[in-house]
Amino acid sequence: MNLLTDTLGMTEFWANVVIMLIVCTIVFAVFALMSGITSWAERRIAGRMQSRYGCNRVGPQGILQFVADAVKLILKEDLIPDGADRFLYKITPYLCLMGVLATLVVLPLGSRAMMVADLNVGVLYFISITSIVVIGILMAGWSSNNKWSLLGGMRSAAQIVSYEIPVAMSLLTPILIAGSLSVGDLLDSQGWLPWEWTAFQTPFSALAFFVFFIGSLAEGNRTPFDLPEAESELVSGFNTEYSGFRFAVFFMAEYGNVFLIGLSTTALFLGGPNLPGFLQGNPFLSVAVMMLKTIFIMFVVIWLRWTLPRFRIDQLMDLSWKYLLPCALIAFFGQSVFMLVAHQIPAITQITSIVVFIVFLLIMIKFIGRIRTNYKEQSIPVGLN
Amino acid sequence: MTSELKTEHITINMGPQHPSTHGVIRFVIKTDGEIIHECDPDVGYLHRGIEKIAESVTWQGFVPFTDRVDYLASMNANWAYCMAVEEMLGTEVPERAEYIRVIAGELNRISSHLVAIGAADMDMGAITPFVQLLREREYINDLLEMICGARLTYNYYSIGGVNYDLPEGFSIKVMGFLDHFEVAVEQMHRLVTYNQIFINRFANVAAVSPEMAMDYNFVGPNLRGSGVKYDVRRNKPYSIYDKLDFEIPIGTASVGTLGDCYDRYFVRVEEIRESVKILRQCLQQIPEGEIQAKVKNAIKPPVGHKYIRTETPRGDTGYFIYSDGKTSPSRLKIRTGSFTGMSIIPELARNIFIADLVAVIGSLDIVAPELDR
Numbered sequence: 001m002n003l004l005t006d007t008l009g010m011t012e013f014w015a016n017v018v019i020m021l022i023v024c025t026i027v028f029a030v031f032a033l034m035s036g037i038t039s040w041a042e043r044r045i046a047g048r049m050q051s052r053y054g055c056n057r058v059g060p061q062g063i064l065q066f067v068a069d070a071v072k073l074i075l076k077e078d079l080i081p082d083g084a085d086r087f088l089y090k091i092t093p094y095l096c097l098m099g100v101l102a103t104l105v106v107l108p109l110g111s112r113a114m115m116v117a118d119l120n121v122g123v124l125y126f127i128s129i130t131s132i133v134v135i136g137i138l139m140a141g142w143s144s145n146n147k148w149s150l151l152g153g154m155r156s157a158a159q160i161v162s163y164e165i166p167v168a169m170s171l172l173t174p175i176l177i178a179g180s181l182s183v184g185d186l187l188d189s190q191g192w193l194p195w196e197w198t199a200f201q202t203p204f205s206a207l208a209f210f211v212f213f214i215g216s217l218a219e220g221n222r223t224p225f226d227l228p229e230a231e232s233e234l235v236s237g238f239n240t241e242y243s244g245f246r247f248a249v250f251f252m253a254e255y256g257n258v259f260l261i262g263l264s265t266t267a268l269f270l271g272g273p274n275l276p277g278f279l280q281g282n283p284f285l286s287v288a289v290m291m292l293k294t295i296f297i298m299f300v301v302i303w304l305r306w307t308l309p310r311f312r313i314d315q316l317m318d319l320s321w322k323y324l325l326p327c328a329l330i331a332f333f334g335q336s337v338f339m340l341v342a343h344q345i346p347a348i349t350q351i352t353s354i355v356v357f358i359v360f361l362l363i364m365i366k367f368i369g370r371i372r373t374n375y376k377e378q379s380i381p382v383g384l385n
Numbered sequence: 386m387t388s389e390l391k392t393e394h395i396t397i398n399m400g401p402q403h404p405s406t407h408g409v410i411r412f413v414i415k416t417d418g419e420i421i422h423e424c425d426p427d428v429g430y431l432h433r434g435i436e437k438i439a440e441s442v443t444w445q446g447f448v449p450f451t452d453r454v455d456y457l458a459s460m461n462a463n464w465a466y467c468m469a470v471e472e473m474l475g476t477e478v479p480e481r482a483e484y485i486r487v488i489a490g491e492l493n494r495i496s497s498h499l500v501a502i503g504a505a506d507m508d509m510g511a512i513t514p515f516v517q518l519l520r521e522r523e524y525i526n527d528l529l530e531m532i533c534g535a536r537l538t539y540n541y542y543s544i545g546g547v548n549y550d551l552p553e554g555f556s557i558k559v560m561g562f563l564d565h566f567e568v569a570v571e572q573m574h575r576l577v578t579y580n581q582i583f584i585n586r587f588a589n590v591a592a593v594s595p596e597m598a599m600d601y602n603f604v605g606p607n608l609r610g611s612g613v614k615y616d617v618r619r620n621k622p623y624s625i626y627d628k629l630d631f632e633i634p635i636g637t638a639s640v641g642t643l644g645d646c647y648d649r650y651f652v653r654v655e656e657i658r659e660s661v662k663i664l665r666q667c668l669q670q671i672p673e674g675e676i677q678a679k680v681k682n683a684i685k686p687p688v689g690h691k692y693i694r695t696e697t698p699r700g701d702t703g704y705f706i707y708s709d710g711k712t713s714p715s716r717l718k719i720r721t722g723s724f725t726g727m728s729i730i731p732e733l734a735r736n737i738f739i740a741d742l743v744a745v746i747g748s749l750d751i752v753a754p755e756l757d758r
Binding site for chain 2: 046049050051052147148150151154155223224226227234235306307308309310311312313314315374377378
């Protein structure tokens with residue numbers, strides 16, 4: 001800032017603009033790279049799960065495949081179907097991408113200082129800006145002049161609007177704990193130890209974490225909630241008619257969404273970039289911690305996609321309105337009551353969080369045990385010929 | 386001043402090119418949003434006139450064409466045709482050849498059911514089970530390649546026996562495969578069959594009562610899925626099936642109503658296990674001996690007609706042959722299971738979701754070339 005104003009003689013306003021532009025470029029570059037790498041990771045992981053290789057030709061282990069794909073898509077002709085609403089059809093992909101990108105403004109890539117803007121209503125902004133994606137998808141479905149696309153768009157509108165409510169409700173719990181709507185304050189309210197994370201603070205916040213994760217899967221159109229682009233039913237749904245660069249933008253928004261699910265879950269529930277006291281504020285380590293947690297969540301999202309079948313539209317709605325929404329409300333009220341009680345006896349908070357974390361660990365141990373059983377009981381490959 | 390908002394149903398084309406129609410089939414559906422009001426299956430996109438071709442090729446020359454009737458189970462299609470001609474000629478097939486026929490036919494039944502189950506899984510959005518089941522099918526393709534050199538259209542059965550004897554060490558390899566395969570089926574169950582989402586999608590969807598199934602002339606696993614215990618291998622035994630010990634699995638409404646998609650799906654899974662049982666018995670009992678009965682080069686069956694029924698993976702497949710004593714059939718008619726399965730779709734597809742129609746098609750195991758021939 002000083003450099004710009006003093007040596008280059010800029011006014012404060014223009015210095016701010018330049019800094020903002022630089023920051024936005026960095027964030028966008030990270031986002032584009034991450035969404036590309038996510039698509040590569042997804043294909044490799046899927047290949048691993050399905051006894052095949054996945055892409056391994058372009059670059060070491062195929063990691064440059066997404067670059068090749070993007071180049072191919074950009075070189076392709078940009079078709080606009082007959083009878084399409086040309087204006088809407090053209091702007092839609094950017095609207096989708098914008099909805100996803102704008103979320104990054106309030107999410108940290110590292111420590112609290114590494115946010116584009118630490119808004120004092122950050123969580124509210126986060127909830128509302130993600131809704132732009134649904135307008136994009138709905139417009140894509142409508143403007144393509146394709147009935148399958150239209151069905152995909154309608155499904156998506158119904159789905160995202162319904163799931164937004166439990167997601168927003170579940171975010172009330174961390175807001176209660178932090179006592180603030182700012183994402184930075186939410187980060188500061190958590191510690192670096194697992195039982196100091198919001199997700200394991202109380203049974204209620206654990207419930208809220210669960211609701212939030214499932215809800216964001218649904219908002220990101222990921223299996224088991226990928227109805228808007230149901231490959232086998234709607235022939236890839238709302239983006240059927242898109243080709244070339246516009247499709248590439250949709251693609252980027254979709255995989256960027258996976259990155260966002262990881263980033264938001266980590267920041268809001270899993271302790272974010274917090275480090276032990278003496279390392280607190282180390283920029284490299286905090287980015288590393290943040291990214292490690294994000295990548296783990298992204299892996300879980302991809303893992304779910306290649307394991308589970310897809311819901312039907314009515315079952316999807318049932319899940320949202322009959323189960324997730326009540327769960328989110330219970331989490332909110334439970335947390336409120338808990339905080340009233342814990343206000344009088346401070347030791348309770350510590351003990352509860354450790355107990356919740358131990359319960360979580362036990363569940364994980366049970367889960368790993370089941371994975372081991374699966375491995376033990378898997379069949380030996382046969383060597384014919 | 387009230388004016389009703391005018392609404393109309395959308396007419397959507399599902400197919401001919403659609404990922405979940407399992408081939409080139411077209412469904413014209415009228416929907417109210419997600420709910421189907423009317424569904425009209427339109428068949429014939431894969432009609433190749435195979436029945437007409439029969440009239441211009443020799444009796445032996447038609448065997449490769451039967452491969453193309455049902456490419457997922459061409460062994461069984463070969464078998465049905467060869468049996469029909471043998472009945473007309475009065476040829477006795479040697480016992481070893483009968484055993485080989487059962488082994489090849491049952492291996493092919495397993496591979497066909499694997500595709501049926503896998504495709505149903507994929508239609509529900511679970512892609513991994515499909516790929517894993519196709520991997521198992523590759524092993525079966527390898528085994529069948531060992532005995533006849535082909536992996537999809539085998540042309541293995543001949544009139545009066547089979548074309549080649551089993552290669553050396555074949556039974557050990559099949560046994561090894563079966564040991565591996567039984568575990569793999571269990572693994573598949575854990576992955577998808579007992580998955581709650583999958584059960585939700587299949588249970589209570591498009592239930593077909595036993596009466597309805599018989600009214601619509603269901604055959605094979607679809608009929609048994611509705612709880613009717615009828616299997617041509619048991620009720621009208623042919624070949625050596627009366628010597629073999631196996632169960633006929635039927636739908637039991639384990640998670641939903643009787644005859645729903647899940648029952649039809651599960652019957653196929655159970656049939657795979659029974660086929661494994663049959664294979665084990667055959668491999669132990671198989672005798673030495675001839676594999677081909679003496680059949681003249683130019684076959685001229687006596688004037689007359691014959692109708693033969695066999696149990697293929699898609700149910701009761703019948704070959705009606707009319708001979709006028711010449712070197713090629715005078716008329717040949719193939720009756721297939723997919724076609725009868727198709728006829729119930731307009732009935733089942735009323736007031737269900739589009740996603741359910743996909744489940745119905747998947748669970749009926751419709752194969753387009755067999756449908757149109």
